[in-house]
Amino acid sequence: MSITVPAPRPELAVGLDCPLRVLDLDGSRLPEPLLDGHLGDIDEHALTNLYVDMVRVRRLDVEAFALTRQGHLVLWPPLLGQEAAQVGPARALGDDDWVFGSYREHGFALLRGADMGEFARIWKAYAHSGWDPQEIKMAPSQIIIGAQTLHGVGYAMAAKMDGAAEVALTCFGDGATSEGDVSEAMVWASAFQAPVVFLCQNNQYAISEPVAVQSGVPLALRPTGFGIPSMRVDGNDVLAMHAAARIAFERARSGGGPTFIEAVTYRRGPHTTTDDPKRYRDKAEEEQWLAKDPIDRVERALERMGANMEAVRAEAKIRADQLAKEFRAAAEHAVPPTAEAIFDHVYAQPSPRLERQRLEHRAFTSSIEAKA
Amino acid sequence: MTPQTAQNANTETLTLAKAVNAALADSLEGDDRVLLMGEDIGKLGGVFRVTDGLQDRFGPQRVIDSPLAESAIIGTAIGMSYRGFRVVAEIQFDGFIYPAFDQIVAQVAKLRYRSQGRVSMPLTIRVPFGGAIGSVEHHSESPESYFAHTAGLRVVTASTPQEAYSTLRAAIQSDDPVLFFEPKGKYYTKGEVDRSIVRDLETANVVASGRDVTIAAYGPTVDTALRAAIAAADEGIEIEVIDLRSISPLDVDTVVESVRRTGRLIVTHEAPAESSVSSELIASVAERAFQHLEAAPERVTGYDSPYPPSAVEHDYLPSIDRLLDAVDRTLGRRNSRTGLDYSAVTPATVTTGAAR
Ligand SMILES: Cc1ncc(C[n+]2csc(CCOP(=O)(O)OP(=O)(O)O)c2C)c(N)n1
Numbered sequence: 001m002s003i004t005v006p007a008p009r010p011e012l013a014v015g016l017d018c019p020l021r022v023l024d025l026d027g028s029r030l031p032e033p034l035l036d037g038h039l040g041d042i043d044e045h046a047l048t049n050l051y052v053d054m055v056r057v058r059r060l061d062v063e064a065f066a067l068t069r070q071g072h073l074v075l076w077p078p079l080l081g082q083e084a085a086q087v088g089p090a091r092a093l094g095d096d097d098w099v100f101g102s103y104r105e106h107g108f109a110l111l112r113g114a115d116m117g118e119f120a121r122i123w124k125a126y127a128h129s130g131w132d133p134q135e136i137k138m139a140p141s142q143i144i145i146g147a148q149t150l151h152g153v154g155y156a157m158a159a160k161m162d163g164a165a166e167v168a169l170t171c172f173g174d175g176a177t178s179e180g181d182v183s184e185a186m187v188w189a190s191a192f193q194a195p196v197v198f199l200c201q202n203n204q205y206a207i208s209e210p211v212a213v214q215s216g217v218p219l220a221l222r223p224t225g226f227g228i229p230s231m232r233v234d235g236n237d238v239l240a241m242h243a244a245a246r247i248a249f250e251r252a253r254s255g256g257g258p259t260f261i262e263a264v265t266y267r268r269g270p271h272t273t274t275d276d277p278k279r280y281r282d283k284a285e286e287e288q289w290l291a292k293d294p295i296d297r298v299e300r301a302l303e304r305m306g307a308n309m310e311a312v313r314a315e316a317k318i319r320a321d322q323l324a325k326e327f328r329a330a331a332e333h334a335v336p337p338t339a340e341a342i343f344d345h346v347y348a349q350p351s352p353r354l355e356r357q358r359l360e361h362r363a364f365t366s367s368i369e370a371k372a
Numbered sequence: 373m374t375p376q377t378a379q380n381a382n383t384e385t386l387t388l389a390k391a392v393n394a395a396l397a398d399s400l401e402g403d404d405r406v407l408l409m410g411e412d413i414g415k416l417g418g419v420f421r422v423t424d425g426l427q428d429r430f431g432p433q434r435v436i437d438s439p440l441a442e443s444a445i446i447g448t449a450i451g452m453s454y455r456g457f458r459v460v461a462e463i464q465f466d467g468f469i470y471p472a473f474d475q476i477v478a479q480v481a482k483l484r485y486r487s488q489g490r491v492s493m494p495l496t497i498r499v500p501f502g503g504a505i506g507s508v509e510h511h512s513e514s515p516e517s518y519f520a521h522t523a524g525l526r527v528v529t530a531s532t533p534q535e536a537y538s539t540l541r542a543a544i545q546s547d548d549p550v551l552f553f554e555p556k557g558k559y560y561t562k563g564e565v566d567r568s569i570v571r572d573l574e575t576a577n578v579v580a581s582g583r584d585v586t587i588a589a590y591g592p593t594v595d596t597a598l599r600a601a602i603a604a605a606d607e608g609i610e611i612e613v614i615d616l617r618s619i620s621p622l623d624v625d626t627v628v629e630s631v632r633r634t635g636r637l638i639v640t641h642e643a644p645a646e647s648s649v650s651s652e653l654i655a656s657v658a659e660r661a662f663q664h665l666e667a668a669p670e671r672v673t674g675y676d677s678p679y680p681p682s683a684v685e686h687d688y689l690p691s692i693d694r695l696l697d698a699v700d701r702t703l704g705r706r707n708s709r710t711g712l713d714y715s716a717v718t719p720a721t722v723t724t725g726a727a728r
Contacts, residue, residue: 098454128486139454140486144478150444151479154451161407161433162455180471184444191439345489346523348547351621352574354523 027300175206
């Protein structure tokens, strides 16, 4: 007797053979029936804006990296190479939508409007969270791998209960897909048809471990087992990412439930400023991805459209330098919290015990100061 | 000596489980941002029937039967809190809370602090806890200390139907995340409940007064302590019993105040002694009332082993007799430990069942 095992439903995943792409490496426009209809309004002007966004995100990243090396920041997880995977979806979000991301979501933070002064304080280890989540509609960055995916699903469920046409976007890495929370998040999203979009930035590595250690199948195939449709997209193609996000957000908003997007991309830098990628990657691989640079590709596309690239580049540079300057000043001049902040905001209703410790700490420090 | 039962027109007689049910119902009724979520809480009414009838009354949108995923129960409740919902999440049994540990201690507990006060987590996590239900493993545990150790969480318990009602109402109204440990062994004990009483989440309660020894207890051991107090009264010993109620933050003041008068302290709970609520309370009292102590504080707790098979649980759980033994020790009357030579106890001398 033969036993047949039901296969996952690959028909729920598109782009498995070859990630969905609309901009070829040389900037020429490739037809992509699934995505084309969602890019009708992207003219030269709109593409220029996406280009400038990416240049600014990259400049922020490069500046932050340098600031870490110079001792102004304590740590930085670079996103160099992942600009399109963030800018594309970020620019598809509505003002009321929420983002629940990891620690590498600098593009989202910037484009959601995080205050750069507060943002710098995170990576200076002056504050745990560097923006007002309610104000910019982005949860504090998340270090615990995968935990935020559940928060995104819960938020989406709540939005649905309120009858609001809002979407929660939750971002995570390829490594995160191995965490139980991410699987649980997909179970819930599917069970409650939550208006949530899972954005997996597959940058090929979880610190040193290649994605093959995490999964024996393309990541985009995983959600199909939960009944969640998914798209495998060229994560270095800002237009493809933008269109895929639009499709997913539209599905969510119109009651269609969750969608999973796997952005196939590459983290060009180290995992963080403390990492040494030379131990686990080779040069050839890095060069191969360099050729797929998301920003160069848009430059070529704009050239093909007849844009005055010199002017566009100049404009982008001015805005990027301005941002870098602002961020550097913020990082250099950030003020550390007072010691008393240790005792603040632990409880909504301060506890007598902690207030006693505050007084003890005050008495102790002033006794030292009195002696000195 | 017995807990005062205010018998008036406003009270009704309820089991502790029904009192929890009433608190949930009144909270759902009073605030449409309150919702319940957990495994089997809807149609079934929970494995202890604590949520019986609530889904019928409030609908499946507000009393949500969740998939079987503890981390997700808490994690998605966090997302709902961002939108201003006040979720009451049920963890089916104490022993099943561990898959949700990260979401509770690293996420729920810290979000207010991490966001510098900008994010509130008005989440209540209900956990049936403790022994004496005669079930199989993982169904009788006392994990409260793991959570009491975590800043940002409030950890509360209840000892009677009234306390269960009042505490849960307060927990749901609180803007802080609260873990509410319900003494599952007491679910079916009855008591008077006055629905107009909502307590605070800070203070301990002196449930019996006496001048000789203070016993601090919480949850299921409050009843044991009260019974021990009645037995001791026969011998002319007056025991003051304090129901700690909140075990984090702990109301040390009330205990210190009592120890100043009695000079003697016994702490009792079902959880193991090591790094526990009794460790904390005795250390705090020693810091603040050392000069008032006339005897070394005692503790009567579960042993530092996992909860044993329920067939021998009665030897593990604090009993009236173990409490009275501790009372005798603090009074210097008799000491069951006299003659024990701890120095003789080394790994080599300890024989296990297998080695014998
Ligand atoms: C629960 C948990 N386990 C381990 C870590 C340590 N850690 C930090 S980042 C990381 C790799 C994450 O890889 P991935 O999800 O692919 O995201 P990426 O960093 O590549 O963006 C690990 C193991 C952590 N932060 N949280």
